[in-house]
Amino acid sequence: MTWDRDNASEDETASGGSRDPVIGGGTNVLDLGPAGAAPTLVDPFGRAITYLRVSVTDRCDFRCVYCMAEQMTFLPRRELLALEELDRLCSAFVGLGVRKLRITGGEPLVRRGILGLFRSLSRHLSAGALRELTLTTNGSRLAPHAADLAACGVRRINVSLDTLDPGRFRQITRIGELSQVLAGLDAAVAAGLRVKINVVALNGINDQEIPALMHWCAGRGFDMTVIEVMPMGEIGSHNRLEQYLPLSALRERLEERFTLTPLGVRTGGPAHYVFVEELGLRLGFIAPQTHNFCEGCNRVRLTCTGRLYLCLGQGNSADLRQVLRSGADDRALRTSIRCAIDRKPKGHDFIIDREHTRPAVDRHMNVTGG
Numbered sequence: 001m002t003w004d005r006d007n008a009s010e011d012e013t014a015s016g017g018s019r020d021p022v023i024g025g026g027t028n029v030l031d032l033g034p035a036g037a038a039p040t041l042v043d044p045f046g047r048a049i050t051y052l053r054v055s056v057t058d059r060c061d062f063r064c065v066y067c068m069a070e071q072m073t074f075l076p077r078r079e080l081l082a083l084e085e086l087d088r089l090c091s092a093f094v095g096l097g098v099r100k101l102r103i104t105g106g107e108p109l110v111r112r113g114i115l116g117l118f119r120s121l122s123r124h125l126s127a128g129a130l131r132e133l134t135l136t137t138n139g140s141r142l143a144p145h146a147a148d149l150a151a152c153g154v155r156r157i158n159v160s161l162d163t164l165d166p167g168r169f170r171q172i173t174r175i176g177e178l179s180q181v182l183a184g185l186d187a188a189v190a191a192g193l194r195v196k197i198n199v200v201a202l203n204g205i206n207d208q209e210i211p212a213l214m215h216w217c218a219g220r221g222f223d224m225t226v227i228e229v230m231p232m233g234e235i236g237s238h239n240r241l242e243q244y245l246p247l248s249a250l251r252e253r254l255e256e257r258f259t260l261t262p263l264g265v266r267t268g269g270p271a272h273y274v275f276v277e278e279l280g281l282r283l284g285f286i287a288p289q290t291h292n293f294c295e296g297c298n299r300v301r302l303t304c305t306g307r308l309y310l311c312l313g314q315g316n317s318a319d320l321r322q323v324l325r326s327g328a329d330d331r332a333l334r335t336s337i338r339c340a341i342d343r344k345p346k347g348h349d350f351i352i353d354r355e356h357t358r359p360a361v362d363r364h365m366n367v368t369g370g
Contacts, residue, residue, distance in 0.1 A: 041098070053299060057080065057106040057107070057108065058075050060106040061107055066229050081304060083116060085306065086304075088324065089320055089324065090302075091121075092330065094124050094129050095129075100134070109141035133153055135154065138161075143180070143184045150191040155194060158197075163209055165209070166178045168209075172205065172206070199224060215279060218281040226247060258276050260275070270286045306324060310343060310345060314345045316343055323336045
């Protein structure tokens with residue numbers, strides 16, 4: 001296929017550098033084998049790996065205080081995988097039984113030509129090999145692209161939004177504009193996309209606003225998930241111990257105001273869901289410190305440089321870029337992926353307390369893929 005060059009180019013705020021070189025020519029289309037014959041990846045603990053999160057860039061047009069430092073040095077452009085390479089790797093995973101792809105970043109919509117990748121990957125939806133193609137975004141670039149994403153087969157999206165107060169939004173993101181995100185959400189709704197709002201609970205910053213966010217999400221028909229701060233990468237002068245709010249404590253507060261009925265929904269992901277009876281809201285809790293979620297982990301993460309991380313909170317990884325660029329054929333690529341999955345650890349070691357104030361891993365979430 002020919003890769004187009006959409007208008008979604010990275011700007012100087014997001015990238016701190018020049019644009020991607022022009023992408024053109026054909027792509028190496030991976031042979032997925034007979035329909036229905038795809039094997040399943042299984043890790044050493046018997047967990048089927050059916051979900052791949054793919055970071056297409058480490059760049060972001062926000063600088064959220066819990067995610068990264070204000071002055072970030074992003075990866076040199078030459079280290080990033082080309083979109084054709086990302087397509088080939090994603091297709092290899094689909095051929096090995098992955099049924100859900102989530103495109104992430106950084107902010108994925110700042111990657112130049114990203115809609116071309118969505119269009120290409122949508123062929124696996126049409127073929128029935130892929131069940132879901134989705135993305136996580138901060139919403140800043142969503143307004144001009146929501147309809148195109150829907151046309152590519154995206155049916156639902158996650159949008160990171162920690163406050164509805166414009167001043168607090170600027171405090172948290174350092175450089176973001178709330179109005180852009182709200183316009184993006186309006187466009188998503190108009191395009192027929194289902195929306196889940198992800199809220200990072202920040203002690204003393206937005207914790208008192210959580211009920212208002214719940215009311216707002218319920219009023220708009222959005223699901224909502226609250227997330228504990230995760231100890232990944234240095235964040236400059238901000239202190240994660242001061243930011244950290246145990247979701248067990250937040251849930252106790254919410255139960256004083258709302259009826260939270262546990263749902264039997266198990267997605268293989270980290271969230272535990274409840275139904276907020278008074279609001280008709282499905283609310284999730286992702287609490288890596290207070291409620292370890294590793295026992296049912298069904299996912300791995302691919303970075304924009306082609307490094308496969310087998311656990312969000314561990315360093316175990318495999319360099320698939322080297323395999324790709326060594327001229328490996330499809331069989332060798334699949335073998336490398338299988339060998340990597342055989343080293344997936346049992347779980348993470350996230351801890352935030354007065355004895356553990358340093359990041360559990362050095363890499364930032366924007367590199368790993370949020």
